[in-house]
Amino acid sequence: MRQPSSVGITCLLMSALTFACGTIPSHPAVSAEAGQLSDKTTSGKTIFDGKGKCLSCHRVADHGSYMGPDLSAIGANRTPQELQKALEAPSPQVSPQNQLYRVVGNDGKIITGRLLNQDTNTIQMLTADARLVSLKKANLRSFNFTNTPPMPYYSDKLTVAERTDLIAYLLSLRGVVRQ
Amino acid sequence: MGILNLSINSKEHSIRPGLALLATIVLAPLAQSQQSDLPDGQGKEVVQRMCTQCHSLSVVTGQRMSREHWAAQVEDMVSRGAKGSRADVDLVIQYLSAFYGSTTTGTNSSAGEQSKGSSAATTAGVIPRNESVPGGQHSEPEEKKGQFVSHRDPVHPTDVTPERILGADKEPQNWLTFNGTYRSNHYTRLNQITAKNVKNLELKWVFQTHWLDPYEATPIVADGVLYTTQGNDVVALDAESGRMYWIYRYTPAADSRLCCGRITRGLAIHGSTLYLAAVDAHLVAIDAHTGNPLWDTHVARTQSGYTMTGAPLVVRDHVIIGVAGGEYGIRGFIASYNAYSGMLEWKFYTTAGPGDPGSSSWQGDTYKIGGGSVWLTGSYDFETNLLIWGVGNAGPDYNGDQRPGDNLYTSSMVALDADTGKLKWYYQANPHNEFDWDAVQTPLLVDMQWHGQLRKVLLWANRNGFFYVIDRTTGKFLLGTAFVKQNWNAGFDTDGRPIMTPNSKSSEEGTLIFPDNQGGTNWFGTSYSPRTGFFYISAREGYSTLFVKAPQRYTEGERYDGRGRRRPGGFNNVVGSDMDKFLAIRALDPKTGDRKWQYILNSGLSLNPFGGWQTNAGASGILTTASDLLFVGGREGNLVVLDARNGKELWQRQLGAPMLMDPISYSVNGKQFFAIDAGLAIYVFGLSDGATE
Numbered sequence: 001m002r003q004p005s006s007v008g009i010t011c012l013l014m015s016a017l018t019f020a021c022g023t024i025p026s027h028p029a030v031s032a033e034a035g036q037l038s039d040k041t042t043s044g045k046t047i048f049d050g051k052g053k054c055l056s057c058h059r060v061a062d063h064g065s066y067m068g069p070d071l072s073a074i075g076a077n078r079t080p081q082e083l084q085k086a087l088e089a090p091s092p093q094v095s096p097q098n099q100l101y102r103v104v105g106n107d108g109k110i111i112t113g114r115l116l117n118q119d120t121n122t123i124q125m126l127t128a129d130a131r132l133v134s135l136k137k138a139n140l141r142s143f144n145f146t147n148t149p150p151m152p153y154y155s156d157k158l159t160v161a162e163r164t165d166l167i168a169y170l171l172s173l174r175g176v177v178r179q
Numbered sequence: 180m181g182i183l184n185l186s187i188n189s190k191e192h193s194i195r196p197g198l199a200l201l202a203t204i205v206l207a208p209l210a211q212s213q214q215s216d217l218p219d220g221q222g223k224e225v226v227q228r229m230c231t232q233c234h235s236l237s238v239v240t241g242q243r244m245s246r247e248h249w250a251a252q253v254e255d256m257v258s259r260g261a262k263g264s265r266a267d268v269d270l271v272i273q274y275l276s277a278f279y280g281s282t283t284t285g286t287n288s289s290a291g292e293q294s295k296g297s298s299a300a301t302t303a304g305v306i307p308r309n310e311s312v313p314g315g316q317h318s319e320p321e322e323k324k325g326q327f328v329s330h331r332d333p334v335h336p337t338d339v340t341p342e343r344i345l346g347a348d349k350e351p352q353n354w355l356t357f358n359g360t361y362r363s364n365h366y367t368r369l370n371q372i373t374a375k376n377v378k379n380l381e382l383k384w385v386f387q388t389h390w391l392d393p394y395e396a397t398p399i400v401a402d403g404v405l406y407t408t409q410g411n412d413v414v415a416l417d418a419e420s421g422r423m424y425w426i427y428r429y430t431p432a433a434d435s436r437l438c439c440g441r442i443t444r445g446l447a448i449h450g451s452t453l454y455l456a457a458v459d460a461h462l463v464a465i466d467a468h469t470g471n472p473l474w475d476t477h478v479a480r481t482q483s484g485y486t487m488t489g490a491p492l493v494v495r496d497h498v499i500i501g502v503a504g505g506e507y508g509i510r511g512f513i514a515s516y517n518a519y520s521g522m523l524e525w526k527f528y529t530t531a532g533p534g535d536p537g538s539s540s541w542q543g544d545t546y547k548i549g550g551g552s553v554w555l556t557g558s559y560d561f562e563t564n565l566l567i568w569g570v571g572n573a574g575p576d577y578n579g580d581q582r583p584g585d586n587l588y589t590s591s592m593v594a595l596d597a598d599t600g601k602l603k604w605y606y607q608a609n610p611h612n613e614f615d616w617d618a619v620q621t622p623l624l625v626d627m628q629w630h631g632q633l634r635k636v637l638l639w640a641n642r643n644g645f646f647y648v649i650d651r652t653t654g655k656f657l658l659g660t661a662f663v664k665q666n667w668n669a670g671f672d673t674d675g676r677p678i679m680t681p682n683s684k685s686s687e688e689g690t691l692i693f694p695d696n697q698g699g700t701n702w703f704g705t706s707y708s709p710r711t712g713f714f715y716i717s718a719r720e721g722y723s724t725l726f727v728k729a730p731q732r733y734t735e736g737e738r739y740d741g742r743g744r745r746r747p748g749g750f751n752n753v754v755g756s757d758m759d760k761f762l763a764i765r766a767l768d769p770k771t772g773d774r775k776w777q778y779i780l781n782s783g784l785s786l787n788p789f790g791g792w793q794t795n796a797g798a799s800g801i802l803t804t805a806s807d808l809l810f811v812g813g814r815e816g817n818l819v820v821l822d823a824r825n826g827k828e829l830w831q832r833q834l835g836a837p838m839l840m841d842p843i844s845y846s847v848n849g850k851q852f853f854a855i856d857a858g859l860a861i862y863v864f865g866l867s868d869g870a871t872e
Contacts, residue, residue, distance in 0.1 A: 062452070062466065062473050062519075070471050116424050124417060124424050130451070130468050132404050132424050134417035176472040178461065179521060 044169025047162050052154070060173060066130050067114065068151075069098055073175030083167045087158075090151040101125060103135060103143040111135070112146070222274030229263045229271055246276040338451040338467070339401050341495045345561055352846040354400040357445040357490035358704065359843065361559040362624040365706040367844040370806035371851035371871055377808065377820050377830045379870035383852060384421030386414070386861040393440040393839070394859045395702070397490070397800075400845040401448055405854070406467065407861060408443040411457045413465055419847040421863060427470035431459035436484040436736055438506045444702075444840060445490030445556070447498060449518045456487035456500050462516055476521040478502065482736050484509050489619075490556045494566070494597045497524060501553025505571045505617070508739035511551035513568055513593075515600060525600030529553060529570045529588050536602060537587035540610075545582040548733050550574030551589040555619040555702055558637070563652055565594040565603055567624070567637060571617035577685045578613065578728040578741025585610035590618040592639060592647075594654060604654030606675065608641050613685035614667070614726055615696035615744070616642040623707045623714070624651060627769065638769050640705050640716045642698030643667070646772050649675075660772030662765060663699035663720045667692055689725030689745055696724050696744050697795065704800030704841040710807060711823050713766040713775055717798035717811065721760040762796035764811055766826060776826035781813040799855060800841030812838025812855055818862075834862060 048054050057068030074083070101115035103123065113127035123135045123143055137143065154163060217223045250272045263271070339355060347353065347360040351368040359365055372380065388394060388409040398407035405418040411431050415424040431441065435458050447454040452473060453465040459481050464473040478500065479485035484507020492499045497515040505511065511529035516522065529551030531537040541549060550573045557568030573589035575581055588602075590609035595602055608618050622637040629636065629648075637651040644665040648658035656675020661668070667683040684690060699719055706715040729742035761782045766775040781796050799812040809823040814837040820830040836858025844853045854863045 059471075066468055070469065072471065117422055119422065122417075122420055122422055124422050126424070126468055132415060132417075132468060134403075134420055134422060176463075176475045179474065179476045 038168065040165045040168040041172045042169075043162075044165035044167065044172075047158065047166045048169055051162070052158065052166060057151075066126055067100065067128060071170065071173055073173060075171040075173040076175050078170075080167055080171060083170050084163070086151065087154040087163055087166065089155075090153065096145065099145040101143070102146045104141045106139055106141050108141070115145070218278050220274055220278060222270040225263065225267045225270050226274050229267060246272065246280065249275045249279070339448045341449065341493065344449075344493060351844075352400075353402065354398065354843045354845050355448065356399065356492060357397055357447065357556045358558065358621055358841075361494075361561060363556075363558040363621045363704070364623050364625070364709075365704050365801060365841060366708050366803045366805075368805045369844050369846055369851045370804060371846070372804065372808060372844075372853065372866060373806040374808065374822055374829055376866055376870055379867045380820070380830055380853075380864050381867045383419075383863045383865045385863070386416055386421055388859045388861075390859055393442055394856055395442050395444050395840045396856050396861070397445045397704075397841045398843060398854060398861065399446055399448060400843070401467070403847050404467070405845075406446050406448065406453055408446060408455070410441050411443050411455070413446065413453060413455055413470065415467065415470065418845060418852065418863075419850070425470035427455075427465050427472065429455065429457055429463065431457050431461075432481055435459045435481045435486055436504065436507050437486055438504075439488075442488045443490075444488055447491040447493045449493040449496070449498070452518065454491045454493065454498050454518075456489060456491050458486050458488060460485045460487050460502065462487070462491070462498065462500055462521065464518075464521060474521040476516060476523075478514065478516075479504075479509075479512075483507065484736055484739075487554075489554045492556050492559065492566075493518060494559050497597060499557075499566060499597075501555075501557075501568065503552040503554035503571075505550035505552035505574050506576065506738055506740050507736060508548035508550070508574055508733050509552065510547050510549060511553055511571060511589075513553050513557075513566070513595065513600070515597075527593070527595050527600040527602065529591075529593070530573075531587045537585070537605075540585035540587040542583050545584075546586075548574065548739065549582055549586060549589065550576070551586075552617070553619060554617070555621055558622050558624050559597065560594075560624055560635070560651055562635070563594075563603075564597050565651070566597050567592065567594050567622050567651055569617070569619040569621065569639075571619050572609070572612045572615055575731050575733075575739050575741030576613070576615045577726055577743055578731060579611050579685065580728065581730070581741060582611075586612070590616060590643075592618065592622060592637070592649065592654070594651070606647075606649055606654045606656060608645065608647065609643055609677065613728065614643070614692055614724075615740075616698055618642065620700060620702070621704060622649075622651070623705060625707055625709075625769070627712075629657065629770070636769075638705070638707060638714050640700050640714075640718075642694075642701055644694045644699030646714070646716070646767060646769075648769060648772075658770075658772060661699075662716060662767060662772065662774075663718050663722075664693045665699070685726040685728040685742075687728060689727045691723055691725055693721075693723045694719065695722040695746075696726070697722065697797075701797070702800075703798050703839075706801040706803045706809070707769070708803040708807070708823055710805065711766070711803075712768070713823065714769045715801045715803060715809060715823070716765050716767065717780070717801060718763050718765045718777075719760075719796055720763055722796075760796060762798050762813060764798070764801065764809070764821065764826065766823070778819070778821055778826040778828065780811065780817065780819065781815040785815050797837065797839065799838035802842040802844060802853075804844065810842045810844070810853055810855070812842070812857060814838070816857065818855065818857070834858070836860075 055064040057065050059070045060072050100112055102112045104110050111127055113125045116126055117124040121137055125133050253268055253272050344355050347355040390410045396408045398405050400418050403418050405416045411429040413427040441458050451467045453467050455463045460479040462476045462478050466473055479502050484504040486503045488503050489501055496518040498518050499515050501513045502511055512526050514526040515524040517524055530546040530549035532546050552571035557566055559566055570588050570591045573582055573586035588605050590612040591605045591607040593605045609616055618641055620640055622639045624637055626635050635651050637649050639647040644661050644663045645659050646662045659671050667680055669678045669680045671677055700716055703717040724744040726744050727742045731741045733739050762780050763777040764780055765777045768775055780798055797814040802810040803823045807823045809821040812818040816834050816836055818832050818834050819828055821828055834857040838855055838857045840856050842855040850865055852863050852865045854861055
């Protein structure tokens with residue numbers, strides 16, 4: 001199985017289908033099954049929170065990183081097969097909304113994050129450290145999506161059983177549940 | 180280690196532990212530019228060497244973690260490419276645990292570090308989010324310091340802490356609550372726009388909503404981001420340019436009973452979570468960075484007529500809301516929900532039930548359908564920990580025969596313990612109200628000299644046409660004076676209970692009462708300037724109504740108003756007396772209620788854009804500034820800036836649509852802005868470049 005890119009970051013950048021690991025979905029409203037998790041989903045959550053390091057890129061409810069897609073409702077939007085493919089054979093192509101965006105100021109300073117909006121003169125971003133910022137293109141040397149690698153392969157990081165549990169957990173994430 | 184902080188703005192946000200573990204690799208070039216003053220200790224050099232291979236040290240110094248967490252963090256970074264020997268790694272763990280452990284305060288705060296030098300963002304043209312007050316001078320008394328600590332889970336971001344909200348007047352570049360501050364004075368310490376340069380005020384940007392219902396929205400502004408509603412949607416805009424960051428779309432349940440349109444007047448913020456009180460009586464928490472929903476709590480049954488249209492108020496970790504729906508026979512309440520979980524903490528019913536003080540003011544089960552809606556945001560008195568909130572009228576609105584008694588706590592001001600919801604005091608402005616006079620108008624909390632002693636009071640302009648001064652610690656009535664023509668009140672007894680004029684009650688044939696059911700004022704926010712000492716109000720003058728009653732059976736979810744009102748001469752019959760109806764901006768001396776000046780903003784007789792005559796004057800709320808300006812807009816589309824000292828008009832523009840909510844002011848990058856909604860858009864004004872003198 002192919003190894004993650006040399007930069008060595010697990011979930012830094014993700015594919016179009018991107019679901020990886022990540023967070024402590026502590027809020028019961030996020031998961032319909034929360035509070036009544038099966039053994040497999042409980043195990044999957046442990047992997048998600050720990051070994052998988054999914055929080056590094058993804059977010060569930062109010063935990064995790066903003067850089068990857070929010071997975072709070074991933075179970076409502078993806079099939080088990082799609083999730084399995086995302087973990088074991090993620091697409092090398094990253095959809096624009098999931099790519100990192102990188103700007104370099106005229107003084108060489110770099111800002112990285114997600115592109116939220118732009119027009120002729122300005123760029124709006126959510127930065128890696130979670131700030132909403134608006135930048136003037138006139139003050140930037142360059143601004144582009146980064147040539148970032150896709151989500152890493154998990155076939156060689158997690159066992160089949162672990163991946164199965166992780167998928168079970170992801171499927172339990174159904175978005176905000178009205179209380 | 181592999182944690183990233185791109186310090187876009189030197190003072191803006193605190194670093195979020197665990198959040199920025201990503202982007203590392205992309206940022207190696209940053210390392211050279213980062214500043215750091217690590218405390219001296221064994222391992223300092225190793226930390227500098229290993230961690231700055233990929234990121235700023237500020238990411239490290241902004242965190243506090245246990246040794247176990249630091250060990251896991253460092254090992255993770257090593258797995259990601261951090262270079263160092265085993266001994267180096269152990270040393271780094273030891274060093275970080277010692278100086279940045281979960282129980283240490285650190286010797287090198289991220290804030291201190293960030294304050295150094297130019298940030299990437301500043302030089303790259305990023306708009307700073309936090310700055311000093313333009314002009315910066317103020318003379319208001321300092322807020323008293325006290326214990327005001329939220330029970331915050333340390334993993335939560337802390338952008339807009341409860342402590343910041345408490346001290347909101349200290350950071351006038353923001354507008355952190357619906358009413359600006361807990362005191363709700365609609366007064367800003369910003370003073371860059373002055374009487375001298377206001378002629379250079381120009382339109383900076385417009386946010387056009389995609390919305391067709393009435394639009395009554397007051398934005399909040401936090402660290403350069405303006406959050407507002409679009410109906411029940413929520414949008415985040417760059418406060419300087421108006422460009423959108425994100426939009427959260429919310430579709431309310433179709434079975435909502437709405438008297439007055441799908442209105443959502445505003446939002447609240449806590450940490451980096453926004454709170455939306457949606458018209459289908461759902462309280463929704465939204466991530467302020469992304470617009471993603473976090474939780475959604477159903478507050479009340481829409482099929483019974485419950486709705487929510489007012490902005491929540493955050494006090495520590497409580498999200499306080501009120502429910503509307505008085506026209507449908509609801510039993511109103513104010514409630515507190517936990518800011519993190521959305522779980523109900525307490526509920527205070529605005530109609531007194533068995534065991535409540537004043538329960539004898541209702542007969543039988545009438546309190547269960549007695550109204551008392553709460554559709555505007557109240558105030559919070561930190562020193563007494565009291566929520567001070569206005570309560571709507573009793574139901575059925577126009578027929579008190581079906582609800583004998585005073586009907587407490589309708590048409591009242593109530594004071595509740597913020598932690599328990601327990602009633603501390605109430606003052607009822609209109610016992611047994613039959614005139615639809617909601618008393619939801621926001622009280623302004625002011626400390627002022629009263630007969631020779633400093634007194635903590637609230638100033639309150641009621642829809643019933645009276646201006647009140649009440650001791651906010653006890654609820655004691657101090658003053659009540661009419662600010663518009665009225666004929667229902669013959670005075671007050673020693674307890675402040677109004678003495679009704681003869682025959683001041685709704686009748687089958689109709690009783691002529693001043694003011695009309697829309698009141699001497701309404702939801703438009705009032706203002707108090709500590710500089711002028713005046714209380715400012717948008718006053719509807721000269722309006723009257725024939726109040727008519729009729730029996731009405733209660734049916735769940737159906738209108739329950741006990742008939743209604745007729746305009747003297749008929750609704751569509753414009754009579755000469757209409758020329759005596761108008762809306763005036765009035766400055767009152769709060770010590771006496773005496774009028775100091777007035778400015779007539781619009782008449783009650785103007786062309787309605789939809790055809791015919793418009794006979795219902797109205798206005799926005801009022802904002803005053805530390806430069807003695809007063810901003811207000813009218814239903815006829817005129818936005819004006821007045822001299823708060825004397826009412827002299829200084830600036831005027833026609834925006835082409837009514838202004839119905841409260842104006843706000845904020846600043847970004849050292850530039851003061853002024854925002855107000857008009858029609859279905861928000862207009863933002865500022866001085867033309869270089870025109871601050």
